[in-house]
Amino acid sequence: MCDLAIALAQESTNEHVPTFVYISAAAGAPILPARYISTKREAEATITSTLPDLRSIFIRPGFMYDSSRKFTLPIAMGGFVASEFNTFLGNKLGFLGTMAEKPLKADVVGEAVVEALEDESTKGAVGTKQIEALATKAWRKTML
Numbered sequence: 001m002c003d004l005a006i007a008l009a010q011e012s013t014n015e016h017v018p019t020f021v022y023i024s025a026a027a028g029a030p031i032l033p034a035r036y037i038s039t040k041r042e043a044e045a046t047i048t049s050t051l052p053d054l055r056s057i058f059i060r061p062g063f064m065y066d067s068s069r070k071f072t073l074p075i076a077m078g079g080f081v082a083s084e085f086n087t088f089l090g091n092k093l094g095f096l097g098t099m100a101e102k103p104l105k106a107d108v109v110g111e112a113v114v115e116a117l118e119d120e121s122t123k124g125a126v127g128t129k130q131i132e133a134l135a136t137k138a139w140r141k142t143m144l
Contacts (some may be wrong), residue, residue, distance in 0.1 A: 005043040009051055019055045020047070021113055026062040026101045026128055044125070057116050058125045061109050062101030079103035102128050111135040 005022050012020045024044060028037035044058045063079050065072035083102040112134035116122040122134070 002039040002043040002046070005040075006046050006050075009047040009054060009056065013051050013054050019057065019117055020051075021057045021059060021117065022047070023109070023113075024058045024060045024125075026060045048124070055120075055123050057113075057123055059109060059113055059116070059131060060125055060127050061104045061131055062128055063103040064106045064109055065103055066106040075103075104128065104131060108132065108135040111138040114138060 009020045009022070022043065024040045025037060028034060044056075047054070047056050062083075063072075063075060065075065067073065079102065082100045085100075109131060112126070112131040115134040115138040116126060119134070119137075122130075126134070
């Protein structure tokens, strides 16, 4: 996974594409292999250090769900409960990684990506709160 992201970023530079977006992850989780998150962070670090002129955006959602994928809905519900409980405890459940991160609807992440591409100031890691803010900004544009 790491090599593919780096190769795509390099190809973006070769083709003079000004911005590269990589859908990464907010965190790992106890049920995932440790390499899941470490390879994503390695890719981000390599892209940033080897391609400094490329505006790289690393979208880091937690669990993504969508009603068209019914099996994701109960997982998302558990994530919402864990996220709220984590907030109530003052973010002391960080060891759960993405399991304690607020789940995001896939459409929200997609809207945030489009907005991030349009917003020249967006670069680097984009976490859950910023993803939501970008999606809200995109949504507000449709209301005008």
